[in-house]
Amino acid sequence: MSSPSAPHDERGNAARRSRRSDRTFLICFSVLAGSYLLLLVSTLVADLFYTSPGHLWRALQSAEIRYAIRLSLLSCTLTALLSLWVAVPIAYLMARLKFPGKGLVDALLDIPIVLPPLVIGLSLLILFQTPPGRAVERWVPVTYAVPSVILAQFMVACAFAVRTLRATFDQISPRHEQVALTLGCSRSQAFWMVILPEARRGVLTAGTLAWARALGEFGPILVFSGATRFKTEVLSTTVFLELSVGNLEAAVAVSLLMVAAAVAVLLLIRTQGLESALGRPL
Amino acid sequence: MISLERVTVGVGRFELREISFSLRSGAYGVLMGRTGSGKTTLLEAICGLRPVRAGRIRLQDQDVTDLPPAARGIGFVPQEGALFGHLTVRQHLEFALVIRRWDPERIRVRVGELAEWLGLEALLDRVPQGLSGGETQRVALGRALSFQPGILCLDEPLSALDDESRADICTVLEGVRTRTGVTVLHITHNLAEAERLADTLLRLHHGSIDIQIPPASR
Numbered sequence: 340m341s342s343p344s345a346p347h348d349e350r351g352n353a354a355r356r357s358r359r360s361d362r363t364f365l366i367c368f369s370v371l372a373g374s375y376l377l378l379l380v381s382t383l384v385a386d387l388f389y390t391s392p393g394h395l396w397r398a399l400q401s402a403e404i405r406y407a408i409r410l411s412l413l414s415c416t417l418t419a420l421l422s423l424w425v426a427v428p429i430a431y432l433m434a435r436l437k438f439p440g441k442g443l444v445d446a447l448l449d450i451p452i453v454l455p456p457l458v459i460g461l462s463l464l465i466l467f468q469t470p471p472g473r474a475v476e477r478w479v480p481v482t483y484a485v486p487s488v489i490l491a492q493f494m495v496a497c498a499f500a501v502r503t504l505r506a507t508f509d510q511i512s513p514r515h516e517q518v519a520l521t522l523g524c525s526r527s528q529a530f531w532m533v534i535l536p537e538a539r540r541g542v543l544t545a546g547t548l549a550w551a552r553a554l555g556e557f558g559p560i561l562v563f564s565g566a567t568r569f570k571t572e573v574l575s576t577t578v579f580l581e582l583s584v585g586n587l588e589a590a591v592a593v594s595l596l597m598v599a600a601a602v603a604v605l606l607l608i609r610t611q612g613l614e615s616a617l618g619r620p621l
Numbered sequence: 622m623i624s625l626e627r628v629t630v631g632v633g634r635f636e637l638r639e640i641s642f643s644l645r646s647g648a649y650g651v652l653m654g655r656t657g658s659g660k661t662t663l664l665e666a667i668c669g670l671r672p673v674r675a676g677r678i679r680l681q682d683q684d685v686t687d688l689p690p691a692a693r694g695i696g697f698v699p700q701e702g703a704l705f706g707h708l709t710v711r712q713h714l715e716f717a718l719v720i721r722r723w724d725p726e727r728i729r730v731r732v733g734e735l736a737e738w739l740g741l742e743a744l745l746d747r748v749p750q751g752l753s754g755g756e757t758q759r760v761a762l763g764r765a766l767s768f769q770p771g772i773l774c775l776d777e778p779l780s781a782l783d784d785e786s787r788a789d790i791c792t793v794l795e796g797v798r799t800r801t802g803v804t805v806l807h808i809t810h811n812l813a814e815a816e817r818l819a820d821t822l823l824r825l826h827h828g829s830i831d832i833q834i835p836p837a838s839r
Contacts, residue, residue, distance in 0.1 A: 512701075512703060514701070514703040515703050515705060517670045517690070517697070517703075518703045518764075519705075519716075520669070520670065520689070520690040520691055521668055521669075521670070521691070521695055521696070521697040522691075522717040522720060522764065522765075522768070523691045523717050524691060525689075532716075532720075533705050536707040537706050537707055
């Protein structure tokens with residue numbers, strides 16, 4: 340006959356095994372997650388130690404870099420506004436309408452996200468060599484000029500804005516719009532008075548992400564706009580140009596400026612609690 | 622008055638064919654039926670939110686089949702209230718009146734009346750987040766009645782409420798009929814609620830409507 344305490348001991352052992360297994364699982368995941376975070380933080384710390392306030396100050400004094408900062412701020416802001424202008428209607432229509440070929444349109448909208456950046460630049464370059472592209476160039480010089488910087492940034496940034504806003508509009512129940520219609524609104528009044536105000540956080544997130552994405556754009560700008568100082572040089576091009584002439588200190592200093600801008604954008608998004616508008620943490 | 626004449630309406634492959642019924646002016650009609658029987662689809666068709674495939678819809682003796690929702694004069698209260706997250710309770714009550722360009726003094730008076738009747742005075746400057754289920758439905762009801770519509774459509778407005786709030790809103794709905802004379806079409810699954818409120822009971826099953834007059838209303 341077995342001891343009366345045997346089932347009790349068995350349950351205790353099973354509980355211990357379960358706790359050990361849970362602990363091992365969590366430790367394994369924490370190590371993997373921690374290693375990636377460590378890599379991220381290490382690169383930032385390495386950048387910080389490589390440079391000094393003197394390098395940063397000299398970088399900020401350079402006329403070329405000041406031009407690049409100005410052009411970056413201007414082009415990123417215009418790109419973000421342009422992206423929102425286009426992404427709001429696209430995302431709204433995609434969230435609300437059902438039509439044949441919607442899956443195809445959805446896939447097309449993601450092309451700038453999955454395409455290699457250099458290919459986007461090359462495609463834009465080729466587009467402006469076609470007869471319609473040349474016709475536009477006769478009126479407004481685009482290729483290797485400032486508009487090409489904005490267009491190259493817009494191609495990618497707009498796709499991210501569309502994705503963000505699509506998630507936002509998907510989350511707003513069509514019932515809200517329907518109630519507004521019964522209350523006397525036309526479709527456009529329902530959009531401007533109900534849907535867009537309810538999507539305001541998503542719109543701000545999309546604009547901020549588009550701005551940050553535009554700031555980091557390099558490949559399409561290099562191909563489509565070139566890297567001409569005092570003309571089409573933005574901060575990402577500055578890093579490349581400074582590296583190519585062996586001025587690593589200036590390249591790192593400019594990189595840190597971009598890191599600071601990116602962190603500021605992320606902080607802005609977090610403090611606004613905008614991840615809730617996306618339905619997921621950013 | 623709500624009158625449907627051989628109305629066919631559907632969503633995808635689901636279709637309600639040739640539905641006909643009539644609800645006299647000032648009646649309180651309760652529409653019952655199994656889940657998925659098409660009650661909400663029918664209500665949406667009446668509100669103009671879903672196009673009908675055939676038949677005519679008449680409201681207050683006017684053919685509204687081809688009119689947009691805004692022109693039908695229907696107050697609509699959906700199941701979950703669907704309050705607008707960026708507006709205060711006061712702005713909800715003002716919404717339809719601002720759209721209709723009422724003058725500010727008239728809007729102020731109307732909002733005051735509604736707030737007093739529905740017990741919303743203390744909530745006027747609150748936003749929907751944080752309102753209880755009963756408060757949400759009171760605001761949704763006030764918003765729907767603000768512009769004095771001839772028809773009120775309620776899509777299971779009590780289904781998400783606790784017993785106390787349910788009884789409370791039932792009392793408010795009883796008051797709606799006596800106070801406004803509006804024609805009400807109310808969807809519910811709850812027989813007790815239907816017997817308490819309805820003077821005309823509409824049962825939707827197998828794609829057709831049976832009309833019953835509850836004994837209390839005869």
